[in-house]
Amino acid sequence: MDNDTIDYYEANETRWELDNNTCGSINATVSINGTGGAIDDILNVSRLYPLDLALPLYGYAMPVLLVVTTMANTIIVAVLWQHHMRSPTNAVLMAMALSDMLTVVFPEPMFFYMYTLNNHAKPLYPPAACYAWHFLHDHIPNVFHTASIWLTVALAVQRYIYVCHPPVARTWCTLPRVIKAITWIFVFATIHQAPRFFDMVYSPKEVEWHGDCVYVCSEEFSEWVQNITPNIYFPIYFWFRVVFVHLGPCTVLVVLNLLLYWAMKEAQRRRKKLLQDKNSRKECRKLRDANCTTLMLIVVVSVFLVTEIPLAVITVLHILSSMGLNFFSEKSYDTLKYFFIISNSFIIFSYPINFAIYCGMSRQFRETFRDLFIRGRGGAPRREDSTRYSMNNGPPRTCRSNTSETVI
Template sequence: MAEGTEMVNNSFENVTVDIAPYVLDLTNSFPIRYAVPLLGYFSPVLIFITLVTNTLVVIVLLKKNMRSPTNTILAGMALSDMFTGLFPLPVFLYFFGMDHYKEYIPYNWCYTYRFMSELIPTIFHTASIWLTMALAIQRYIYICHSFQARKWCTITNVLYGTLAIYIIAILSQISRFFDSFYIPVEIMSRMHENETMTACVQELRPWVQAHIDLYYNVYYWFRVICIHLIPCAFLVVLNALLISAMRTAQLRRMQLLKQNKKSESKKLKDSNCTTLMLVAVVGLFLLVELPLGIIMIVYLIDNTFELNIFSMADTYGIMNLISNFFILLSYPLNFFIYCGMSRQFRETFKRMFTGAPMPIDRDCSQYMTLPTENGKTALTADETAL
């Protein structure tokens, strides 16, 4: 079930022409033993929790007093993560939660199954990855190129950038909607003795069959390089730079305190609290995304050069299934990061239910104070970022 054979972003995917009706339970394969509890029982619970937490995150971040370029990206990430899990939920419940994985996939489910459990979630997950990279880039501009932030880091630019990210994510997946089709076939049921059913056989389009190796190599190497390798490497570097900038700001803050410049010192502290929280968000992303990227790279190298790195064919499927499950597990955790590291988020969240006005004193100021080359202080507006 590894990506490139059957599973992509919590979904199953066949990349070769099926010579038999489409069925998930292939001789009770080892990955299926893991897929049933993880996708049929645990994943729906996590998806429901993600739906609740990420909806709350979006509502809080889009409150008038919370709107900012940074929070707009965070809201976009929350929506992308939520829809990545929400679309395959009916498939998980029907096939793995209700044991229909033992039966051939009914013809009227074939397109729905592929679109909802594989293609559409992949689009949202791709958008989420690139939005996370955009978040780190924006924060880097705020911290290290503060005078450019007013020009480039605006809500309008964030909205245009988010739209561009989704268009590119759709285009990166668009060929998969048309590269195959399903043929209905009458066959004896695997679950009901002496009963027939209409199953489906997957066929590749002629233009794919004519260049099958080229097509799948281009598609999967593009995903590995542009959707996993480059963003993850970029985020590792940016996170390191942000941590270094935070240390520099902390030293600057100590100097300001010695000079009795408490106001500027507080602004530096506020800026660092926002940066630290975003570093934690990016760090969580890397913690769960890096293993999947490594699995994909090893799998593609293994298949391209026929190295047989793992003797068991199911090993990739098991690793990929578990890796995707941990990605799903990470989705609701951002809500708790925001609650734990941003007093403004907590206060806004509580006032959604109490109706009390926001206090004037907030833990993250409307302005971030940054050290410049000459040792003076530069202010850059991050509006009301967390």
């Protein structure tokens, strides 16, 4: 979620304001731009987002969505963790579920305190609380959201290899290799976001608020950012993010989704021909299972693209506008700020959808879920069901080799 590309807002009657300050020297007008410019001002959370959207979405919808997302993704992890469900593809799906869940879990404590408990209209202090806001509501969620994006790319690449290059899949798409790839994705996602954890410094500053002298957090760029100059540091960071986290992955996923769709259609035509041969019914059944798996993953990737592409495009326009290219009038630029909150909210709302997709499109997932949570058999297959589970969990194969890789 790219909250760090949103400009700060002019104050209104619902946002906390400074009185004529007699406690210290401070500029009461906040004008912080995420793409550059030296700052020496206070952290005013009430100016960060338009409150007519932030309060209902972050204050009231997010707590409910946290519960729903946590429950849904915990169930996904529990089901995919079962021994008979473990496979290279399911390992990626499980990592995606964890990433999506943590993207919601980390910012929620600060959102709950600020918006649900209506503390956004109060100065945030001490500096430790300001650092907590800085890390939890933005940078840590961005680590896991970035990992989720790259995991989605890995999922699509893996399925493309299984479907179209089966000999390579037997070497590249083994479970140990996939686990290593997942680990490196999380490492690189952390490295990519690491500078943002150290580019701001918060210190106490005394100001007058409601007739009293209170302390707030003064924020300024770290010394190393000032040495580089923000006008160099922020464009490098954001353009890297646009290329390698937004537009690049979305472009790759669109291409791979189309290739998988065409491969699935070709397999369907081949299956129709095989249905005419009574000796090929087993092969037809395996082709059907492979197509179901491919279709399910196409749907998962498509849901991801529907939520990510608008944010990717608007982020590019926002950065270009911040660099001096006037794409927006002042009025439309305010509308852009609303779009960021709506777009980020759609991304969060999409997280529980994968559970519905798995239940709706995977018989094995439904059966394992039923065994694990309803029948109380710990997810282990019954003896009479062992054929069903073993058939769906054979070695990696593709439509060209007339079978399918193990997947939910």
